[in-house]
Amino acid sequence: MTAAPNVPEGFDPTDPDLNQAGIPHDQFLELRKTAPVWWVEQTPEARAGMLGGNGFYAVSKHADVAAVSKNSKDFSSQENGAIIRFAPDMTREQVEMQGIMLINQDPPEQTRTRQIISRGFTPRSINAMHEVLEERANNIVDDAIAKGSGDFVSEVAAELPLQAIADLLGVPQEDRGKLFDWSNTMMSYDDPDFEGSPDEAAAEILGYAMGLAEQRRQDPKDDIITKLINADVDGHGQLGEDEFGYFVIMLSVAGNETTRNAITHGMNAFFQFPDQWELFKKERPASMVDEVIRWATPVTVFQRTAINDVMVGDVEVKKGQRVGLYYASANHDEDVFENPDVFDITRTPNPHLSFGGHGAHYCVGANLARLEVEIMFNTLADRLPDITQLGEAKRLRHGWINGIKELPVQYTA
Template sequence: MHIDLVDRDRYATSGPPHEQLAWLRANSPVHWHDGEPGFWAVTRYEDVVHVSRHSDLFSSSKKLALFEELPEDQIALQRLMMLNQDPPEHTRRRSLVNRGFTPRTIGALEQHIRDICDDLLDKCSGEVDFVTEVSAPLPLYVICELLGAPATDRDKLFSWSNRMIGAQDPDYASTPDEGSGAAMEVYAYANELAAQRRATPKNDIITKLLQPDEKGETLGEDEFDLFVLLLIVAGNETTRNAASGGMLTLFDHPDQWDRLVADPTLARTAADEIVRWVSPVNLFRRTSMADQVLGGQEIKDGDKVVVFYSSANRDASVFPDPDVFDIGRTPNTHIGFGGGGAHFCLGNHLAKLELRVLFEQLARRRPRIRQAGPARRLRSNFINGIKELPVTIA
């Protein structure tokens, strides 16, 4: 079988190459994939979890966590972002940021999220684009709430996120510099927010993060700017594309939509099944820090190692009938928020809350929603994204 797991045009037309991934899980679960440079493609659940939980052996910092190769000067700057750090630096940063993402803090947002969903659905009638009218605004409004920013800023956040994530998609970025330009605009925005909160503290995550913790430690200016960038991208893209992909999947599985409409409380398990099925983050990159053996393959110190969550979440050794979409699936030990370890998604509870409330309200209030045209996918091998999903809402 011809193996190409990173062809962006393939992702744009039909999503992850599940037939290739299934073949690899069965025949070559740790597979040398040609490229510039070549890399080890890790496709089996057990191996993805192993890589995720051993930061000492598989580094996020040495060559960063994203698939693309960057020059050394850019790598040095990006290492200030939690995504691209290893313990103990990552542990310190995460302990500072965790203060804004406690279960109590997130749980207190449920009614606000429900109000946002109701407001979005109230404004929808006839034929609309589900992405721009529902799935994208929801996490953006929530991020504005977390930042203590006005809701009117959501359009700026939407544009910045699209330009940074969609750098290889002609709809979002006309030149390779577009993503860098968006990042610089985010840094300026973060600096302005920080200045406002220092002058006038509020009850929001920004104020909490600017204050010293119990040890007297605070985030540096660059660290803070990069956290805001990470929140805008990660907090938006994962929920937005899980919601869009979940709606498309429910259109493709009308029996499961009917189940949800009959019992909207299934939204709790449906949220996890949507994340498993869609796997909004397709892959992350690590760098081997030693000569070692993984999945029977000898990996050298410095080798590029890429874990594929889209594949691990369809591993039959973990998920009975993995190619069946079942909104009542339980247990559901998917790794759509990462395979555990240091980089398990900080906002996983928030993302699941947003998805649960959105699909519960959709089932209760818009049971006759229907697909009105073909979905358009993002040209990206990193994010399994939906750019457009026409729907009819009665």
């Protein structure tokens, strides 16, 4: 398929250099209008050792992304994994090894794993965290006020998700910095500002997780670890040692990277649209939370592999071909969102797909993420109403995470 009008030949939205400059919304707009299911031919370098063919279909329309997300009959996360890469270098053995992670599983295995993990994310469990998270948010702001100015990412946006993860897992709060460093190293393999081996960081988290699991076997507590490694009273299964280790990796990454970036992008959006900050401080619309998450879209894309010949929109995707589900594009689809390039905290309804659509892989921690965003911005509006930006946001170089590394701010007037 030839390049769509006004989309450069060779355009590949998984290119980390492209995403470091900013999500290519102009190109996505062109694709949505002219080629909503568009073949991306990847370079010979990218094809070296590639699993799943020599390219993929970029799916950019909200309706198509949602339809594929819900279709576990024709599309697999396990076949080639959920992570899409600009220069795929994973072997079949590595892909199969990562099949133990929830995002890389298909039903019925995925259903069983999700049922176990969901025991730690019940509405009752999340609601029980509200008071302690409010206290932690106030402590975070206390520290920021004492500094006067600094980096919003590391000092504010990262802190509440990290402390929430530590509370969930029963990890000592003083160890949260380890999870932060390990997950950063794991996920920042495309960015030269970050040093260290992603494989070694993953091994560190696995080792740490297995130590936690062993502690709970010896000394069970009323926490998520104990729930996940032991069968419940109804006889439902528990996570094996490796499964639990990879769950901690997933929680460290998903609970840290994504929520941190949602809060950071939200604050940056308030700087760009100061009328919205004034509105939020006065009226506190509940719709703010989902607009922040839509605007941020921390994970821009996941992939699926067709396990049958299947139509996506007007295009036939052959068995074995991959599709990239571009949530970042779907969340700006003008057929669904009025003025999608405007940050509007009163937007409702807001059927964004930032949590992965509404299929089998809908984010288990979505309610926790929403709670953290709500609490953090309410605390900021109460206690740092005059927060101002001191410099440009520094973006992460990455193929599928919409990340900000630094955001310099003045906390107090």
